Amino acid sequence: MENSQLLVFFLSSIGKILIIVHLLLIGVMAMIWAERRVSGWMQDRLGPNRVGFQGILQPIADGLKFLFKEDLIPDHVDKPLYVLAPAMLLVPAMVTIAVVPFGSSITILGNEIPLQIADINIGILYVLAVTSLGVYGVVLGAWASNNKYSLLGGLRSSAQMISYELTLGLAIIGVLMLTSSLSLREIAMAQGSYPWHWNFLIHFPAFLAFTTAMFAETNRLPFDLAEAEQELVAGYHTEYSSMKFAMFFMAEYMNMIVGSTVVVTLFLGGWHFFGLENIGGPVWSGLISFGIFFVKTAIFLFVFIWVRWTLPRFRYDQLMNLGWKFLLPVALTSIVVTGTLWIMTNSRLIVGIGNVVSAFIVVSIVAGLLVMKTPKPAIQDSDENSHQPLSTQ
Amino acid sequence: MRKDPNRVSGEPMTLNFGPQHPATHGTLRIVVELDGETVLKATPHLGYLHTGFEKLGEHHDYNQYIVVTDRMNYLSPLSNNFGYVLAVEKLMDIQVPERCEYVRVILAELSRIADHMIWLGMGALDLGAFTVMLYGFEEREKLYSIFEKTTGARLTTSYTRVGGLMRDIYDGFEEDVRTFLSTFPKTLKEVHTLLTRNRIWMDRTKDVGVVSAEDAIDYGLTGPCLRASGVDWDLRKAEPYSYYEEFDFDVPVGTNGDVYDRYLVRMEEMIQSGRIVQQALDNLPDGPVNVDDYKISLPTKEDAYGNIEGLIHHFKIIMDGHGVQPPAGEVYCATESPNGELGFYIVSDGSGKAYRIRIRPPSFMHFQAVPHMIEGGMVSDIVAVLGSLNIIAGELDR
Numbered sequence: 001m002e003n004s005q006l007l008v009f010f011l012s013s014i015g016k017i018l019i020i021v022h023l024l025l026i027g028v029m030a031m032i033w034a035e036r037r038v039s040g041w042m043q044d045r046l047g048p049n050r051v052g053f054q055g056i057l058q059p060i061a062d063g064l065k066f067l068f069k070e071d072l073i074p075d076h077v078d079k080p081l082y083v084l085a086p087a088m089l090l091v092p093a094m095v096t097i098a099v100v101p102f103g104s105s106i107t108i109l110g111n112e113i114p115l116q117i118a119d120i121n122i123g124i125l126y127v128l129a130v131t132s133l134g135v136y137g138v139v140l141g142a143w144a145s146n147n148k149y150s151l152l153g154g155l156r157s158s159a160q161m162i163s164y165e166l167t168l169g170l171a172i173i174g175v176l177m178l179t180s181s182l183s184l185r186e187i188a189m190a191q192g193s194y195p196w197h198w199n200f201l202i203h204f205p206a207f208l209a210f211t212t213a214m215f216a217e218t219n220r221l222p223f224d225l226a227e228a229e230q231e232l233v234a235g236y237h238t239e240y241s242s243m244k245f246a247m248f249f250m251a252e253y254m255n256m257i258v259g260s261t262v263v264v265t266l267f268l269g270g271w272h273f274f275g276l277e278n279i280g281g282p283v284w285s286g287l288i289s290f291g292i293f294f295v296k297t298a299i300f301l302f303v304f305i306w307v308r309w310t311l312p313r314f315r316y317d318q319l320m321n322l323g324w325k326f327l328l329p330v331a332l333t334s335i336v337v338t339g340t341l342w343i344m345t346n347s348r349l350i351v352g353i354g355n356v357v358s359a360f361i362v363v364s365i366v367a368g369l370l371v372m373k374t375p376k377p378a379i380q381d382s383d384e385n386s387h388q389p390l391s392t393q
Numbered sequence: 394m395r396k397d398p399n400r401v402s403g404e405p406m407t408l409n410f411g412p413q414h415p416a417t418h419g420t421l422r423i424v425v426e427l428d429g430e431t432v433l434k435a436t437p438h439l440g441y442l443h444t445g446f447e448k449l450g451e452h453h454d455y456n457q458y459i460v461v462t463d464r465m466n467y468l469s470p471l472s473n474n475f476g477y478v479l480a481v482e483k484l485m486d487i488q489v490p491e492r493c494e495y496v497r498v499i500l501a502e503l504s505r506i507a508d509h510m511i512w513l514g515m516g517a518l519d520l521g522a523f524t525v526m527l528y529g530f531e532e533r534e535k536l537y538s539i540f541e542k543t544t545g546a547r548l549t550t551s552y553t554r555v556g557g558l559m560r561d562i563y564d565g566f567e568e569d570v571r572t573f574l575s576t577f578p579k580t581l582k583e584v585h586t587l588l589t590r591n592r593i594w595m596d597r598t599k600d601v602g603v604v605s606a607e608d609a610i611d612y613g614l615t616g617p618c619l620r621a622s623g624v625d626w627d628l629r630k631a632e633p634y635s636y637y638e639e640f641d642f643d644v645p646v647g648t649n650g651d652v653y654d655r656y657l658v659r660m661e662e663m664i665q666s667g668r669i670v671q672q673a674l675d676n677l678p679d680g681p682v683n684v685d686d687y688k689i690s691l692p693t694k695e696d697a698y699g700n701i702e703g704l705i706h707h708f709k710i711i712m713d714g715h716g717v718q719p720p721a722g723e724v725y726c727a728t729e730s731p732n733g734e735l736g737f738y739i740v741s742d743g744s745g746k747a748y749r750i751r752i753r754p755p756s757f758m759h760f761q762a763v764p765h766m767i768e769g770g771m772v773s774d775i776v777a778v779l780g781s782l783n784i785i786a787g788e789l790d791r
Contacts, residue, residue, distance in 0.1 A: 043527040148408050149408075152772065221521055222593055231772055232772075233415060309524050310524065311521070311522070312520040312588070312591065312593050314593055314597075315596065315771060316772075318593075
């Protein structure tokens with residue numbers, strides 16, 4: 001590489017890192033505000049609307065409050081781990097974004113700058129590896145807190161994250177097979193401009209499994225068993241206060257944002273949208289593609305919020321059931337079916353149809369087996385209509 | 394997934410569930426022994442909200458004590474007011490005017506709806522459905538506005554008096570209530586959409602906290618919790634009071650006695666309460682709301698200021714030792730409060746204050762059944778069961 005190219009690479013990388021990290025941090029604040037306002041809207045109330053226009057500065061006020069709170073370290077904790085744990089959760093959440101392509105590319109002064117911090121050829125492995133590190137923060141934080149509620153939260157979290165990590169990894173194998181690449185940029189590019197070419201249609205069951213596992217990875221309702229404030233007070237961060245608690249809080253939102261960008265890249269066509277990303281010159285097309293990516297991520301984040309304020313929480317064993325008995329078989333079947341049909345027909349349409357049909361069959365079989373194995377309820381006189389309220393005199 | 398409670402791997406962990414815990418509404422405490430997440434043994438403790446309500450009855454006169462009853466089940470104070478004065482009236486053998494009974498029934502049923510709305514919201518919140526809680530609170534808020542206009546207070550209603558009511562209902566009460574009756578089923582429908590066929594909700598509530606009909610009777614469960622187990626027992630039907638026999642309503646009965654059935658029974662009870670209120674409003678008689686006896690109820694202001702008889706009685710009924718004085722004797726009178734059988738046992742020595750007041754709160758009996766329901770379940774089931782029982786610490790610890 002020539003010196004000038006090296007310089008351009010160096011400078012542009014620093015610029016991109018600065019921009020993306022700040023966007024991520026601002027995104028976290030925006031998400032906190034959006035979550036509170038959207039939940040308010042869903043629940044017939046206002047939500048925070050006092051600080052700044054429509055309450056947009058509320059997260060800053062909250063952040064300041066956290067900074068000024070006393071940073072209490074209880075006597076009974078394992079101090080080094082206790083202090084380290086929030087960072088161990090926050091850092092993996094933040095560095096995952098490095099391999100996610102957030103737009104096509106911008107050409108400045110003849111130098112093409114891809115809109116991605118690092119286009120490494122094993123990008124997807126990097127994502128899986130780094131996100132799975134996050135569980136250490138939760139488990140060690142819970143363990144170091146020396147609190148029974150924290151411990152239970154940490155145990156739940158580790159079991160949950162490890163189980164769903166499998167689904168997360170297996171669900172994307174079909175995508176990788178059709179793309180023949182592990183690079184996130186190439187996966188996004190291979191999907192093309194039109195929604196009917198995007199991976200979420202070709203690998204629909206895998207898409208659902210991946211999204212569900214993503215929810216579980218981010219510890220959000222209906223999978224927020226690790227916190228479950230009605231059961232475990234605050235779960236793994238019960239003993240944390242001040243900025244340390246805020247870091248756990250930020251990590252959750254950062255995981256959401258990063259998770260959304262990964263889903264958008266893998267399944268929702270990345271920065272493509274009906275060829276809109278090709279309009280304009282070398283600079284404008286790059287910016288437009290970034291805008292498209294941004295909007296797609298925002299829509300997906302809205303789904304995160306929507307689900308959280310709609311669904312109740314799973315129980316620990318039900319969560320494991322869902323992960324091991326439904327999502328994992330669906331993901332495994334998806335691999336077999338995608339591979340077989342792709343070799344036999346080389347047609348994306350047939351792969352897509354085959355995936356949906358096979359997933360349907362698998363879920364039916366598993367559900368049937370579970371129904372057969374379920375023990376009868378304790379009381380014998382339950383009839384078919386037992387779920388209906390019976391009005392008698 | 395239920396594990397065999399006898400199969401312990403390693404040493405069980407003792408977890409203090411409460412008294413300061415988000416799921417123990419009020420201040421309850423359950424000491425649970427855990428094997429992993431499975432509850433091996435649960436020991437409920439009470440007394441964290443002890444207020445001496447029963448003892449206060451010996452130092453307050455009969456009308457003053459109404460104020461105390463507000464604070465017992467703080468989700469439905471009007472039902473407590475109602476149950477208490479009914480007991481005193483039974484002791485004194487007073488027949489209150491028909492209009493008074495109808496108004497009491499309307500308010501008791503409305504407070505049943507308010508109570509169930511909060512129960513629904515808090516129960517759903519415990520299982521993570523936050524939005525349902527706010528939907529429930531919104532309806533309760535509308536009811537509390539009606540209560541506030543009627544009684545002057547949202548929570549501390551103290552609306553009933555021995556032999557009548559504090560005052561008649563306000564003009565426009567009927568329209569307000571009818572508006573509420575026409576709108577609240579919509580919220581229930583939304584909640585049904587959100588929860589009733591929701592897979593997660595069903596998984597969390599079905600076959601959780603099961604109590605068979607025999608066990609429910611043995612434990613002394615009453616109200617929706619008893620009916621969810623399949624026992625068709627409602628004091629409004631079984632031992633009607635205050636013209637309940639004249640209203641046409643159904644008593645929903647469950648089959649499995651699990652959390653899900655308790656949820657469905659309470660949901661249906663709100664609709665049935667709406668029917669009762671509707672009928673009571675349609676047939677609301679005119680006339681006075683207080684008994685025509687100045688030894689029992691306060692004279693009207695015209696009488697108090699207009700003639701000497703009224704003035705004297707006005708003073709006497711307020712003065713210590715000259716007011717309401719039931720004959721010596723004892724009485725037990727139970728009403729179907731939103732949570733179940735709310736009974737007042739009053740012993741009178743013929744003076745202006747009760748010799749002893751003993752309360753039979755539904756929550757007390759429900760709390761003793763908690764270990765039976767949660768042992769063998771998981772930590773998450775504790776909150777589901779506690780939520781479904783609607784244990785109110787105020788009446789639990791009198």
